[in-house]
Amino acid sequence: MATLKPRRGTWYARVLWYEEQKKKEKQVPLRTKSKVTARERLAEVNKVDDDIKQGMEFSFPWLNDDGRTKVIRFTLENAVNKWIARRKKIHRTKTIISNEKSCEYFMEIIGKTYPLKSVTSSHIETYVDYLESLGLGVHSINIHLRAIKTMFRYYHKMRKIDLLPIIDQLSVKQNPPKYITDYEFDAIMKLEWLDDFYKQIFLLYRETGMRLREPMMSTLNGSWVDIPNLSKSKVGRNIELDDSLKAIFLNLKDWCDNGYGSTIKDVGEHISKKFKKALREIGADENKTFHSLRHTYAVRKLIQGANIYHLKLIMGHASVTTTEIYSNMNLKRVSQDFPTIVSTYVNEAKIGKVDTLLVDTETPSSPYLPLYQELQA
Numbered sequence: 001m002a003t004l005k006p007r008r009g010t011w012y013a014r015v016l017w018y019e020e021q022k023k024k025e026k027q028v029p030l031r032t033k034s035k036v037t038a039r040e041r042l043a044e045v046n047k048v049d050d051d052i053k054q055g056m057e058f059s060f061p062w063l064n065d066d067g068r069t070k071v072i073r074f075t076l077e078n079a080v081n082k083w084i085a086r087r088k089k090i091h092r093t094k095t096i097i098s099n100e101k102s103c104e105y106f107m108e109i110i111g112k113t114y115p116l117k118s119v120t121s122s123h124i125e126t127y128v129d130y131l132e133s134l135g136l137g138v139h140s141i142n143i144h145l146r147a148i149k150t151m152f153r154y155y156h157k158m159r160k161i162d163l164l165p166i167i168d169q170l171s172v173k174q175n176p177p178k179y180i181t182d183y184e185f186d187a188i189m190k191l192e193w194l195d196d197f198y199k200q201i202f203l204l205y206r207e208t209g210m211r212l213r214e215p216m217m218s219t220l221n222g223s224w225v226d227i228p229n230l231s232k233s234k235v236g237r238n239i240e241l242d243d244s245l246k247a248i249f250l251n252l253k254d255w256c257d258n259g260y261g262s263t264i265k266d267v268g269e270h271i272s273k274k275f276k277k278a279l280r281e282i283g284a285d286e287n288k289t290f291h292s293l294r295h296t297y298a299v300r301k302l303i304q305g306a307n308i309y310h311l312k313l314i315m316g317h318a319s320v321t322t323t324e325i326y327s328n329m330n331l332k333r334v335s336q337d338f339p340t341i342v343s344t345y346v347n348e349a350k351i352g353k354v355d356t357l358l359v360d361t362e363t364p365s366s367p368y369l370p371l372y373q374e375l376q377a
Contacts, residue, residue: 002028002045004038011038013045017053019159026052031062044069055159074160076119077112083151102147105131116155121166124148128170142169176329177295178288180206181337185296187282197255198274202293204248208239209297209315212290213268215252225249227316237316298326303335 005014005027013028030041041062048058048069057072064070080103088096109130110123127148131141149167156164180188185206189199204215210227218227223246229236241249255261264270272290279288294315301311312323335341 002042002049004030004035004042009033011035011041013042015045015049015052024053028052028058028060029063073113073115074117075113076107076110076116079116079151079155079160080107083154086154098143099147099151102144103151105134105144106148117161119152119165124165124167138170138172142172145169174325174328177299177325178285178292179296179299179334179337180284180288180292182340183337184279184282184284188278191278191281193281194274194278197251198271198278200248201252201271202275202278204245204252205290205293206296207245208241209294209301210239211294211316212272215249216256216267220246220249220253235316235318237314239314295326298323299329299331299334300338300341302326302329303331303338303341 002013002015005012007027010033011030013030015026015028017024028045030038030045032038032041041060044060045052048056052058057074058069059066059072060069061067084096084100084103087099091099106127109127110119124145128141128145131144136144145167146169152161152164152167155161185202188194188202204210205212208225210218210225214227215225218225220226220241223240223242225239225241227237227239252261256267261267261270275290275293280286298311298315301314302308306314308323308327309320311326312320315323317323
């Protein structure tokens with residue numbers, strides 16, 4: 001039963017209960033300084049005492065214009081507003097914008113005033129059908145489904161809902177990673193219109209596997225780039241740079257902070273578009289993008305002998321399942337696209353230093369040339 005509790009000259013009804021050996025408390029304002037009136041209102045609260053302990057919200061006669069006790073429905077709009085406000089404290093702006101769009105679509109098809117606890121798996125299916133009708137692809141739909149699932153899991157944990165609706169990802173055909181071959185990268189480095197600054201930072205990304213915006217949020221300590229856990233996987237990691245890459249990294253940071261990059265609204269998008277323009281100029285596969293440089297790093301590491309678990313760590317993947325997309329490739333075939341790596345391994349194999357699947361790979365007559373010396377000449 002609820003009890004009276006005075007606070008700052010007025011009275012509250014205090015409801016106490018235990019969940020998993022933890023004390024819970026709900027205080028209902030009685031909006032009176034009179035103890036007699038407070039006892040009368042306490043009796044109203046005690047009528048729904050058990051429901052309050054089950055997580056239901058009530059508006060009492062002294063708290064509304066209807067003059068009666070009524071259940072406060074926790075609607076989708078209520079849920080979305082509170083969830084988004086909470087996420088704004090801990091997530092990046094682009095994540096929040098994506099989450100807001102997911103919720104906006106959800107409320108459009110289900111209804112803002114629909115009770116959160118009444119949402120079922122059928123509503124989720126309707127949501128998927130709606131997203132498909134908008135012309136969204138499987139990847140985009142799965143992004144929206146992940147956001148909605150995260151919200152429902154949060155409210156289930158907070159005991160706002162008893163059951164979680166089934167929210168499964170749509171199956172996605174796994175395409176092989178799109179990497180940049182040595183021949184393509186060499187062609188980009190020879191583009192006369194492309195400034196040497198961009199050529200150098202493209203090299204930095206290919207040689208480190210960093211995500212597009214990770215250099216901007218990272219710091220250099222000695223020869224190590226420390227990447228915080230603010231990036232996509234929420235896994236912090238460290239990358240060691242040689243002197244050439246360290247110079248490029250520092251040049252990029254200075255460009256972002258003090259140079260032309262400091263005047264650009266979105267530095268990452270600017271670099272990405274510049275690389276895409278270069279890819280189109282050399283006639284590369286249209287499906288290749290800036291992110292292909294990260295794929296290139298992973299593929300090159302595997303050709304050089306890195307195992308899948310080590311690659312997971314240096315790539316900063318949250319799960320080895322993500323990394324396994326690279327191990328499913330035919331590395332012997334892929335290695336032909338990277339003659340600069342293969343030629344080194346072939347020479348070592350001939351003098352008995354290594355045992356590699358690449359020993360019978362023919363070294364091309366015009367092998368790809370290292371870029372450090374070219375760019376710094």
